[in-house]
Amino acid sequence: MTPGQTTTSAPLLRVQNLKTHFHTRQGAVKAVDGVDLELAPGEILGLVGESGSGKSITGFSILGLIDPPGRIVDGNIEFDGRDLLAMKERELRSLRGNDIAVVFQDPSMTLNPVLRVDTQMIEAVRAHEKVSIEAARQRARDVLVKVGIPSPDERLRCYPFELSGGMRQRIAIAIALLNRPRLIIADEPTTALDVSIQGQIIHEVRSLCRETGTALIWVTHDLAVIAGLADRIAVMYAGRIVETGETDEVIHRPMHPYTRGLIESVPSGSTRGARLHQIEGMTPSLPELGEGCAFRDRCHRATDQCRVTPDVTLLGDTREFRCWHPETGGEQ
Amino acid sequence: MSTFVINRLLQAFLVLLVMSVLVFVGIYLVGDPISMLVSPEATDLERDAVRESFGLDRPIFVQYVTFLGSALQGDFGRSFLTGEPALQLILERMPATVELVGFAMFFSVVIGVPLGIIAGLRPEATYSKVIMTGSIFGFSLPTFWVGMVLIMLFAVQLGILPTSGRGETVQVGAIELSILTLDGLRHLILPALTLGLTKASLIIRVTRAATREIQAMDYIKFARAKGLSSSRILRVHLLKNVLIPIITVAGLEFGQALAFAVVTETVFSWPGMGKLLIDSILTLDRPVVVAYVLIMVLFLVLLNLVIDLLYMVIDPSSREKVRD
Numbered sequence: 001m002t003p004g005q006t007t008t009s010a011p012l013l014r015v016q017n018l019k020t021h022f023h024t025r026q027g028a029v030k031a032v033d034g035v036d037l038e039l040a041p042g043e044i045l046g047l048v049g050e051s052g053s054g055k056s057i058t059g060f061s062i063l064g065l066i067d068p069p070g071r072i073v074d075g076n077i078e079f080d081g082r083d084l085l086a087m088k089e090r091e092l093r094s095l096r097g098n099d100i101a102v103v104f105q106d107p108s109m110t111l112n113p114v115l116r117v118d119t120q121m122i123e124a125v126r127a128h129e130k131v132s133i134e135a136a137r138q139r140a141r142d143v144l145v146k147v148g149i150p151s152p153d154e155r156l157r158c159y160p161f162e163l164s165g166g167m168r169q170r171i172a173i174a175i176a177l178l179n180r181p182r183l184i185i186a187d188e189p190t191t192a193l194d195v196s197i198q199g200q201i202i203h204e205v206r207s208l209c210r211e212t213g214t215a216l217i218w219v220t221h222d223l224a225v226i227a228g229l230a231d232r233i234a235v236m237y238a239g240r241i242v243e244t245g246e247t248d249e250v251i252h253r254p255m256h257p258y259t260r261g262l263i264e265s266v267p268s269g270s271t272r273g274a275r276l277h278q279i280e281g282m283t284p285s286l287p288e289l290g291e292g293c294a295f296r297d298r299c300h301r302a303t304d305q306c307r308v309t310p311d312v313t314l315l316g317d318t319r320e321f322r323c324w325h326p327e328t329g330g331e332q
Numbered sequence: 333m334s335t336f337v338i339n340r341l342l343q344a345f346l347v348l349l350v351m352s353v354l355v356f357v358g359i360y361l362v363g364d365p366i367s368m369l370v371s372p373e374a375t376d377l378e379r380d381a382v383r384e385s386f387g388l389d390r391p392i393f394v395q396y397v398t399f400l401g402s403a404l405q406g407d408f409g410r411s412f413l414t415g416e417p418a419l420q421l422i423l424e425r426m427p428a429t430v431e432l433v434g435f436a437m438f439f440s441v442v443i444g445v446p447l448g449i450i451a452g453l454r455p456e457a458t459y460s461k462v463i464m465t466g467s468i469f470g471f472s473l474p475t476f477w478v479g480m481v482l483i484m485l486f487a488v489q490l491g492i493l494p495t496s497g498r499g500e501t502v503q504v505g506a507i508e509l510s511i512l513t514l515d516g517l518r519h520l521i522l523p524a525l526t527l528g529l530t531k532a533s534l535i536i537r538v539t540r541a542a543t544r545e546i547q548a549m550d551y552i553k554f555a556r557a558k559g560l561s562s563s564r565i566l567r568v569h570l571l572k573n574v575l576i577p578i579i580t581v582a583g584l585e586f587g588q589a590l591a592f593a594v595v596t597e598t599v600f601s602w603p604g605m606g607k608l609l610i611d612s613i614l615t616l617d618r619p620v621v622v623a624y625v626l627i628m629v630l631f632l633v634l635l636n637l638v639i640d641l642l643y644m645v646i647d648p649s650s651r652e653k654v655r656d
Contacts, residue, residue, distance in 0.1 A: 102557045
C-alpha cells in the first residue's frame with residue numbers, strides 16, 4: 001500500500017519533518033520536533049493539542065513568523081509547490097496576507113488600538129495589490145458584510161476599542177479573507193469569545209471556506225469545537241503529531257491513548273453527573289524531553305518498548321499514528 | 333471636550349492659589365529682605381522707613397491679601413532692587429529660556445527617538461548596547477561638567493563655537509530671538525546640547541522600553557502576517573504607539589527644563605529666567621520670586637493640558653474618557 005494517496009490533486013501545503021526550536025539558556029526547547037502535515041486545497045484541518053504542544057508554533061512556522069530565539073532548524077514547507085523555507089523575506093511577505101492568512105487567538109490584541117478599522121483593512125489590500133484607496137475600502141466593506149457585520153460603513157470608521165470582542169474577531173477574520181487567500185491558519189480564534197458567539201463564528205468560517213474553496217488549519221485545544229468543523233484532525237503532543245485521520249474516524253475510533261484521553265475529557269450528554277475523565281499528569285517540560293514516546297509517563301498502556309520513539313503506523317488510506325500500543329489494535 | 337478644558341483651567345486656578353500661599357509664606361520665613369536693601373550702617377529709624385515704604389511692616393496675612401488683590405489684576409509688585417515691575421522682568425528674560433529649552437528638547441527628541449527605536453528593535457545587537465551605555469553616561473554626568481567639557485572642546489581647543497551670551501538677535505514683535513540669525517544659532521548650539529544631553533538619554537530609554545513592549549504585541553505580528561512592509565509597520569503601527577509614552581516624558585522634561593535651566597544658563601551666561609530666579613532668591617527679592625514661581629506653575633499646568641490634548645490626537649481611547 002502506498003501512503004497518502006487519497007487525494008489525486010497535488011497538496012496545497014506539505015510540511016515535512018518540521019523542527020522549530022527555541023534556543024534558551026537552559027538549552028534548546030524543541031517546540032516543534034518533526035511535524036508532518038498535508039493539506040489539500042479547500043480542506044479543513046483541525047490541529048489539536050494542549051497548550052505547549054507546539055500547535056501554534058507550527059502555524060507561525062508556516063508563515064515564517066518565528067522570532068528569535070526561535071528558529072526553524074530542519075524540515076520542509078512546501079506551499080503550492082514552492083519551498084517556503086528557501087524564500088527570501090520579500091517573497092514571503094507577498095505571500096503573507098495574500099495566499100496565506102492568519103487569525104489570532106485574542107481579538108483584543110490583534111487590531112492596532114490607535115488605528116481605525118478602515119486603515120487596517122485598506123493597508124492589507126494595498127500591501128498586495130495596486131488599487132485605489134476607494135476600491136480597497138469597497139472591498140473591505142464587502143468582506144465585512146460577508147462575515148456578518150451590520151452597518152459596515154460605520155464599523156469601518158471605528159477604533160478597535162469601540163467594538164465588542166466578537167465584532168473584533170469578525171473583523172480579524174474579514175482581514176484574513178480580504179485578499180481571497182488559499183489557506184487560512186486560525187490560531188484558537190474562538191477561545192477568547194463567548195460560547196454563543198463561538199458557535200456563530202465557527203459556522204460562518206466553515207461556510208466561507210466552503211464557498212471560496214479556502215483551505216483552513218484550525219488550531220485549538222478544544223476537540224468539541226473541531227468535531228463539527230474539520231474534515232481531518234491532527235493531534236499534537238509535545239512537538240509531534242501523534243495521530244491524524246478523518247474527523248469521524250479519529251473521534252469514534254482513536255488509536256493513540258492520548259487522543260482517547262482528550263476525547264474522554266470532553267463533557268457530553270451521557271456523562272452528566274459522572275466524574276469527567278482527566279488525563280493524569282502534566283504536559284512534559286520540553287527541555288527535559290529525551291528519547292522515546294513523550295506521552296509514556298502519563299500513559300496507562302506504556303511499556304518498556306515506549307522508551308524508543310515509535311514510528312508512524314499507517315492504517316487504511318488516511319489514518320496515521322505514532323504508538324506502540326494503539327487503543328483499537330494496529331490491524332483492521 | 334470643552335468641559336474638560338474648562339475643568340482643567342479651574343484646577344489650574346486652585347493650584348495657583350495654593351502655590352501662591354506656599355511661596356509667599358516660604359520666602360517670608362527665609363529671611364528679612366530689609367537687610368539686603370539698606371546699608372549695614374543704617375539706623376533703626378531708616379530701616380523702619382524703608383520697611384514701611386515696601387509695606388513690610390504689616391502682618392504677613394495683610395501683605396498676602398494685598399498681593400493677591402493686585403496679582404488678580406495682573407500686578408505682581410515691583411522688584412525691591414530695581415523698582416521694575418516683577419512680571420516685566422521675568423517676561424523680558426523668558427524668550428531666551430524658552431528658545432534654549434525648546435531647541436534642547438527638539439535636539440533630544442530628534443536624537444533620542446530614532447536611537448531608542450533602533451536599540452529597542454534589536455536589543456541584543458552590539459550597537460544597541462553602545463547606545464544604551466551612552467545613554468547611561470548621558471544622564472549620569474552632571475550638567476555643569478558636560479557644559480564645561482563642551483566649552484573646553486569646541487570653544488577653547490577647536491575655537492569654532494562661542495561660549496557665552498545669545499549672540500545676535502532679531503526682534504520679532506516684542507520678542508528677541510537668536511535662533512533666526514546664524515550667529516545666534518551658533519551661540520545656541522553648546523548650551524542646547526548641554527541641556528539636551530540628559531533629556532536625549534532619558535528619551536532613548538523611554539523609547540527603547542516602549543519599542544520593546546509594542547514590538548512584542550500581537551498586533552505587530554498580525555501586521556506582519558498581513559504582509560505589510562517593515563517600513564509601514566515601523567512608521568504606522570509601531571511609532572504611533574511608541575509616541576504615547578514619549579509625549580508624556582518629553583512634556584514633563586520640557587516643563588522641568590524651562591523652570592530649572594539655571595545650571596546651563598549659568599555656565600553659558602545665557603540671559604534667561606533661571607539666572608534671574610537665583611539672583612532674586614539670593615537678594616530675597618520677594619515679588620520677583622513669587623511672580624516667577626506662579627508664572628511657572630501656570631505654565632506647567634498649561635503644558636500638561638497641551639500634553640493631554642496631544643494624547644487625544646494620538647490615542648483614540650483617551651478621547652473616549654473625556655467625551656461628555
